[in-house]
Amino acid sequence: MSNLNPQLKKMGNYASIFLLIIGFCLIIAEFFVHRHGEIDLEDLFIFPVIYGFAASVFIVVVGIGLRHILMRKEDYYD
């Protein structure tokens, strides 16, 4: 992230704000749409919101942990 040029940084900021607005709208939509999933658990209030966010964080955290175990130099097999 250190050598982000200003234009890319600005684009990133706009994208983040856009995502936050959409995210907010989707939580509001929960009050107006009778959302039902394929399993009962999915019917819980804003379940996909929490699950999508938590699963993503979990994957990245485990990925970082795996890096300590599985990462080798680029020429490891050469």
Place this chain on the structure above:
Amino acid sequence: MTDITPGILMIIAAGFVPYLPHHIRQIFMLLAISLSAFSLTAGAGVHWSVAVLGQELILHNADNLTLPFGIIFHIAAVLNVIYGWHERKAMEHTAGLAYAGAAIAAVHAGDLITLFIWWEATAVTSVFLILASANERANKAAMRYLLVQVASGVMLLAGASLYWREVGSLAFGSMELGSLATWLIFIAFGIKAAFPLLNGWLQDAYPEATILGTVMLSAFTTKLAIYAFARGFAGTEYLIWIGAAMTAFPVFFAVIENDLRRVLAYSLNNQLGFMIVAIGIGTELAINGAVAHAFAHIIYKALLFMSIGSVMYRVGTAKATELGGLYKSMPLTMIFCIIGALSISAFPLFSGFTAKAVIMKAVGYEGLVFVYLILLAASAGVLHHSGIKIPYFTFFAHDSGLRPKEAPINMLIAMGIAAAFCISIGVMPTQFYQILPYSLDYQPYDASHIVGQFQLVIFAMLAFTFLMRFGFYPPEIKSTVLNSDWLYRRLIPQKCMPILNFAKRCSEFANMVVVTSGKKVILGTHYIYQHPITGPVAPGPAAIALLALLMSVLLLVNIFS
């Protein structure tokens, strides 16, 4: 004409490809594919069989399951020809056309021996797509790839032989796990489908192939295995758990991988998991889901490989650490890449949504809550590594300083067609579902499903943004991430080396003993011949005549006694 197995004409045509001038060759290949596709109109039934050694080999069998795979394999073959139009060397085109033809012919095999022949043909033809990279790294990867693929074929043949002894038939139909025969066939399919721990070859070999080669490879081999499972092992419960593991494991590896073509190879593996789960469930709804997903997946995965391939064609690398900020230089490639990313992430209005929804419905319908949750988490994972990571690190992220030209026109056309398919499948699910093996009355677009899916993907994206902004997202690092191929590339050679050294020493010792003893015997014989112990030695011809006389006497005694 339609009785000829689809794909065979492509294999024959591949033999002429090296001798044709560049543009005519590309047109010739398109014609060959079109003629081959004409055989798909033959309708259901056995259209061509031959009797060999008392066995009936069914070369062309068509039904509701072969048709969607036949269609999508032909579409993929056409896309490959267009995408590779700029390539003047014939090697990749020859191998690619024969490879696609072999995969299509394999889908139409009605017996296990015919399947085996085409199964091996896909391995032998596709290895040239890796060898075409013409560097030492690729050569080694190609040999490992070939070994694994041939091992799969040998297991299939062994399983087929045992199966024939067991049930007295070679027909390729539904099988039940239980005997050695069916287990061998199951594992043979599992190797090609890149099951967990059997998957190393995929991430090892695909990124080492040429740009065009990787696009070609992504379509056929693994989806042939998916087809084989759908025909042979639908409803096998093990597949549900194997598939669930397949969706989950590659996600973690993809997050930390630096080579973007390898990231896509992991994501390919993860997508296969969804199909394997569905085949494991085995209901009509689930098989429809598996086939729909295979169909959509071939196109969006090809699109993603094409877009990264185009970038690689222009800048010579697919490493995330060396890319970034290309959105201005290659805007069309970026748009196509994002369409592929939205499709694989199952955004509503894109193909992944309409295909994956059927699988999720089937899983939910069976009440497999745990599996459902794994698939849901894996969907978020797909979004991370293919939906965001691929376009983000290539076209945005940091400015790499690279200012390449836009991709060549033929690449753009191929990507444009693939993108059009992704959107068409996404917006016209009813028409798409009509090509599936069983009738499907399902509408993925209702407010509940759309809101739920958007919530999942948007908040997964927000998680990425959050992790990136606060510096928690693992930075791209030039590295090698160990995968299951480490077992046979490092662990086994290392652990087996002392045993091999011992065996080598034993062999040298035995060799020495034999050679020394042999020399002594020869010298001894020579010495005795030169120094007879008693009397004069009979001349050679006389000794042979005497021996013949003695043998005749012994023979006569033996006969008359």
